[in-house]
Amino acid sequence: TQAYLQAMEAARDLNAYIVETPERALQMAEASDRRIAEGTAGPLEGIPLGIKDLFCTEGVHSQAASHILDGFEPRYESTVTSNLWRDGAVMLGKLNMDEFAMGSSNETSYYGPVKNPWRSKESNADLVPGGSSGGSASAVAAFLCAGATATDTGGSIRQPAAFTGTVGIKPTYGRCSRWGIVAFASSLDQAGPIARSVKDAAILMNSMASVDPKDTTSVDVPVPDYTEEIGLSLKGMKIGLPKEYRLDGMPEEIERKWAEGAAWLKDAGAEIVDISLPHTKYALPAYYIVAPAEASSNLARYDGVRYGLRVDGEDIAGMYENTRSAGFGAEVKRRILIGTYVLSAGYYDAYYLKAQKVRTLIKRDFEQAFEAGVDAILTPATPSAAFGLGSMATASPVEMYLNDIFTVTVNMAGLPGIAVPAGLNASGLPLGLQLIGRPFDESTLFRAGQVIE
Numbered sequence: 001t002q003a004y005l006q007a008m009e010a011a012r013d014l015n016a017y018i019v020e021t022p023e024r025a026l027q028m029a030e031a032s033d034r035r036i037a038e039g040t041a042g043p044l045e046g047i048p049l050g051i052k053d054l055f056c057t058e059g060v061h062s063q064a065a066s067h068i069l070d071g072f073e074p075r076y077e078s079t080v081t082s083n084l085w086r087d088g089a090v091m092l093g094k095l096n097m098d099e100f101a102m103g104s105s106n107e108t109s110y111y112g113p114v115k116n117p118w119r120s121k122e123s124n125a126d127l128v129p130g131g132s133s134g135g136s137a138s139a140v141a142a143f144l145c146a147g148a149t150a151t152d153t154g155g156s157i158r159q160p161a162a163f164t165g166t167v168g169i170k171p172t173y174g175r176c177s178r179w180g181i182v183a184f185a186s187s188l189d190q191a192g193p194i195a196r197s198v199k200d201a202a203i204l205m206n207s208m209a210s211v212d213p214k215d216t217t218s219v220d221v222p223v224p225d226y227t228e229e230i231g232l233s234l235k236g237m238k239i240g241l242p243k244e245y246r247l248d249g250m251p252e253e254i255e256r257k258w259a260e261g262a263a264w265l266k267d268a269g270a271e272i273v274d275i276s277l278p279h280t281k282y283a284l285p286a287y288y289i290v291a292p293a294e295a296s297s298n299l300a301r302y303d304g305v306r307y308g309l310r311v312d313g314e315d316i317a318g319m320y321e322n323t324r325s326a327g328f329g330a331e332v333k334r335r336i337l338i339g340t341y342v343l344s345a346g347y348y349d350a351y352y353l354k355a356q357k358v359r360t361l362i363k364r365d366f367e368q369a370f371e372a373g374v375d376a377i378l379t380p381a382t383p384s385a386a387f388g389l390g391s392m393a394t395a396s397p398v399e400m401y402l403n404d405i406f407t408v409t410v411n412m413a414g415l416p417g418i419a420v421p422a423g424l425n426a427s428g429l430p431l432g433l434q435l436i437g438r439p440f441d442e443s444t445l446f447r448a449g450q451v452i453e
């Protein structure tokens, strides 16, 4: 814990942490020492972790990297973090992220952008760590924690993992409790770990996953030991390559890495088959209707009355307006506007209802692939390697949304997806591959993912 606290201090320029909690960390570490001495150590005893600012942590700043939650210190602990502390983990602090988890570059944070510890061979320019879990990914990659919690609504665990050469898994929807995690789009949000290896991610998942009466969408499926299948041969496993993920204009390095990944899985005993997921092209537009719709509803609670920031006005409506104008950043406002529009009486059928129907078709595509005997699906994790900091100023919102093209399908279908590092490109930057699995079959993803990492 002391070594990590020192590393955090020395790497503040990355801006990975919003809040450091050194006193609490040392207290927790001392308690771990005692339990180890007594022989009552838990499975994560003394392991120092960073926590994404989206998780409520009792008595510790939890602001979803937003100005509107200024000074908010929850009186309760999220279920996922409670599980980690129960098993002995130590909290180092709260990690930076895109505001309310909306973004793909960690540039929408009220606390400023996070830097990727990786740089290209050609240029010394700062790169983004991806988003929204950019602080989690950067901190893990730079050894500023042993592992981190993260969340994924449309790729926010997997894309930052791919950009930083780390492992990130979005478990099946319902596998981890959402209780105590600030809601973005409730039907898509899932917590998961970012770690430096597949095995570390599996160990963290063992602790994070649980059924929880406080989250009625959490599912009562026994949590296996996720480390158990790691290292087994892939003999008898069928891995699908969906042709719809071969995009026009996709960089050659991505296409090549994808083929290389398939060859590694084949060498490990898997059978590689071509598959079709015909509704893939509708996933991104449907996601950018469903996610903002749910966000606009979830964010209605930030009115200046109950939490954090309040900016006074002439009357209560004026106070709401002033608080929200000052408290939400531009990307969050854009989502609220889109969401309110697609849910409005005149447009509900044309947009929201249609997007929900598309969602069912996307889900069915995956079901058909799995019914045909495919055990997991291999795709690129992102359409490019990490890009330069400052992209928010030059890229349009739609260009930014394209980052999620390979990841949102998985959230729309509620499936588990893992991003694993698959080597470096010619500029020396990490590239990631994604494996998508059957519901509640994270074990297969760890097993096949370890062959690639």
Ligand code: GLN
Residues within 6 Å of the ligand: 101, 102, 103, 104, 131, 132, 151, 152, 153, 154, 155, 156, 157, 184, 291, 404
């Ligand atoms: N980049 C996507 C978005 O901005 C995904 C975010 C996420 O998964 N939290 O909506």
